[in-house]
Amino acid sequence: MSSHYRISLDAMGGDHGLSVTVPAALESLKKYDDISLILVGDEAQITEHLTQHSAADNPRITVRHASQTVGMDEPPALALRGKKDSSMRIAINLVKEGEADAVVSAGNTGALMATARFVLRTLPGIDRPAICSQIPSNNGHTHMLDLGANIDSTAEHLYQFAVMGSELTRAIDGIEEPTVGLLNIGQEDIKGNEQVKSANRLLKAGHLNYIGYVEGDDIFSDHVDVVVCDGFVGNVSLKTIEGLAKMLSNELKKHFTKNLLTKLMALVAMPVLKALSKQFDPRSYNGASFLGLQGIVVKSHGGADSFSLANAISVARKEVIAEVPQKIRHRLQALVDDEQQAKAS
Amino acid sequence: MSSHYRISLDAMGGDHGLSVTVPAALESLKKYDDISLILVGDEAQITEHLTQHSAADNPRITVRHASQTVGMDEPPALALRGKKDSSMRIAINLVKEGEADAVVSAGNTGALMATARFVLRTLPGIDRPAICSQIPSNNGHTHMLDLGANIDSTAEHLYQFAVMGSELTRAIDGIEEPTVGLLNIGQEDIKGNEQVKSANRLLKAGHLNYIGYVEGDDIFSDHVDVVVCDGFVGNVSLKTIEGLAKMLSNELKKHFTKNLLTKLMALVAMPVLKALSKQFDPRSYNGASFLGLQGIVVKSHGGADSFSLANAISVARKEVIAEVPQKIRHRLQALVDDEQQAKAS
Structure with missing residues (x-):
């Protein structure tokens, strides 16, 4: 495959967990033939859900085990410190490690932002990420x-x-x-x-x-x-x-x-x-972008159904194709250059 | 009339001026037989509009002349300083002087708030009025x-x-x-x-x-x-x-x-x-209350039609009947008393 966009999915996130994330993953793969998905979470449970959908051997799905899950109401600081093997954390790590081009989660917003910021760091010139x-x-x-x-x-x-x-x-x-x-x-x-x-x-x-x-x-x-x-x-x-x-x-x-x-x-x-x-x-507007990070992070509504979560995945795909973080980085660099030039002249 | 609520109306205020304020006044008088209205503005123009509606001799309408009009985009400070004979200012003065129980204006919000605050003053214990x-x-x-x-x-x-x-x-x-x-x-x-x-x-x-x-x-x-x-x-x-x-x-x-x-x-x-x-x-929700003043002031949307402005007048009427400023004053006094009692005991 010439262009192949790899998106990691926090499979345990959201109010409905695997009963939504797995169908959403399969819908997305059907919709876009240029993506592959890494489902992060409890391996046994994920495999069980995939088997139910006769998708256990889909070559565009990889399962990555994570032993912990971040609760929807868990304080972000606790999740960050105490859940180093959570599906959310591992899904973000995959972006950091270059194994995924973007991450999508329907989990706890505060924990996702805190963890993404900690793992991926902000872009040079950005003090704070924004949603x-x-x-x-x-x-x-x-x-x-x-x-x-x-x-x-x-x-x-x-x-x-x-x-x-x-x-x-x-x-x-x-x-x-x-x-x-x-x-x-x-x-x-x-x-x-x-x-x-x-x-x-x-x-x-x-x-x-x-x-x-x-x-x-x-x-x-x-x-x-x-x-x-x-x-x-x-x-x-x-x-x-x-x-x-x-x-x-x-x-x-x-x-x-x-x-x-x-x-x-x-x-x-x-x-x-x-x-x-x-x-x-x-549901067609689901998928909020966390901007200003050194990586693409898309947050789905916690209560999203599979149609809705698939939409968040498509937002992540668009950002990957458009290389949004690189574009922001270049624009910020250009602004700095302009200022320096203005000062010098 | 045993209970007779007197409301002054900034007849020149709003995007449409007299072509809305006069019909709104007449609608309100028809709707409520316990109110009378003081129309404040250019006397000749008001009388002309009243005559058009065959209402020039309505006993429940008084006309009060004001030589100036506050523009919808006029800076509040300018209106306050330079427009001492504006329809807005005179309409508010009537409340201060006890000739009206409430004032209604569809004019410039900032100017109305600044003028009302200056003329009527805030209630004891209130730092800032609110809308x-x-x-x-x-x-x-x-x-x-x-x-x-x-x-x-x-x-x-x-x-x-x-x-x-x-x-x-x-x-x-x-x-x-x-x-x-x-x-x-x-x-x-x-x-x-x-x-x-x-x-x-x-x-x-x-x-x-x-x-x-x-x-x-x-x-x-x-x-x-x-x-x-x-x-x-x-x-x-x-x-x-x-x-x-x-x-x-x-x-x-x-x-x-x-x-x-x-x-x-x-x-x-x-x-x-x-x-x-x-x-x-x-239009049924038109009529914002300026609270925290020593008097009742209701602001209508500038673009209000007569139905809508009549609704703002009915909000003012309700506040007069309910004696809202007095109620706020008593509640604040009770809070102060409670605190002092708590300190003393």
Whole structure:
């Protein structure tokens, strides 16, 4: 095989463990013939699940044993110190050791970030990794970061997030100069807290396609490709989106199942409702990128089903093909070079 | 009239000025026979609009002339200093002078807050006013604050917001002990920034019905009545809600108007779609309360239509009936008394 992308999968991670990870792995292999997967976790259990799916001898699957599992609520520091043979840790180690090109896990977010950061280290010029995800928007999607890796972000961190988000978007969506907006509570220069104002100055002076401040509703507009914010704001905003979407979808169902008449209406309207729910299916947006690390790490929603987890695997595959960490590294190096040149001249 | 609630209306405020404020005033008077309205603004123009609606001699309308108007994008400090005869300022003055029980404006938010704070002053024990609004939730609505009056909030400010939101909810919804949640990016005690952690401690030690940390998706759940956060996070979250709701509603329309077949489907499904859009009609949630002031101030969305602005007027009416500022003042005094008693014993 000429191009063959190797992705390690934390097979024990997520709320449903192997009953989701194994089917997701098989779906992904069916979908992409240019990937192979390393399933990391309890070897006996993995083999049992593979056998159930008549996939025990699939040549594109390798099983790597790990004796421990990180609990979904386990404190990150404990997981980092006490679970050196966890499926999560071993799956990340494989990237470090060059045996895998990317890792995907549906496990504990905090533990995954802490472990990935410890094992893979950040890229030169990056102080803090950030979590970036796609949010469905008017004409496609927006990339938003940070979604919760950091609590307090300085202006420099926000600037680094902008660089990382910009490179991810360029690599994934093929947009040469993605538009970058800084999330604020108004469009005017005087608005916002000190970090945001200061980041605004850095971004204006920088080389990104920076369009200035954007507000919460702009996340869904088509004039911004990358929305930058600190992890607290980003996480609240993301959870707000998830909560509202879930409530509206539940209420729609409730209204359409009220009585026989509304059920008949639903039946008639079904194709439209299906098209709409497909367009905004959160499962199609599953897969958050941990950016700023010396390696590709994609986090799946803990409650993901196999369709959803397969989507996270496809995000990892795209990042491998696009060589996202290398692109971020080059962009940061170019910025440093520019600054030095500017100082010298 | 035994109970007669007098509300002053900034008749020149909002994107549409008198063409919305006058009809909204008339709708409100029709809806509630226990209110009277003072329309503040250009007297000739107001009278002209009233005459157009055959309401120039309505005994429950008074017109108060104001020679200036605050622009929607005018810097708050300029409006405060330079527009002492603006419709906004005069409308607020009427509350200060006891001629009105509440003021409603669809004008410039920043200018309204700055002017209201300057004219009415904050309640004893309140450092900063906050903006509180109702957000539709699973089983009714949630009150959320602060939605943008403050950028950086200390733990004490967040605690005061909790007290104010709790009193508003008790007064408006008649819930004896509203549940209060503090917006954070996780449920565990270790999560969050320093302000949030410290506010969590204050709230745990306090007398409110505090249920601990909540996340963005909990805004729409039915287990929390009041969601407390700083103004930056609250504003982003609110705008995110507005943006997502607008996009989904547009997409629904787009899908249903794609071709003749989908249009027929829409026709069949219309009653359900109408019920749903009525349930979540943002116009029914228009009217944000400025809490913590020595007077009742309600801010309408700038782009409000008359139905929507009438809703803001009804929010003001409810606050007058419930005597919200007095209730907040008493609750704060009771807290101070408790603390002194605790110290003395």
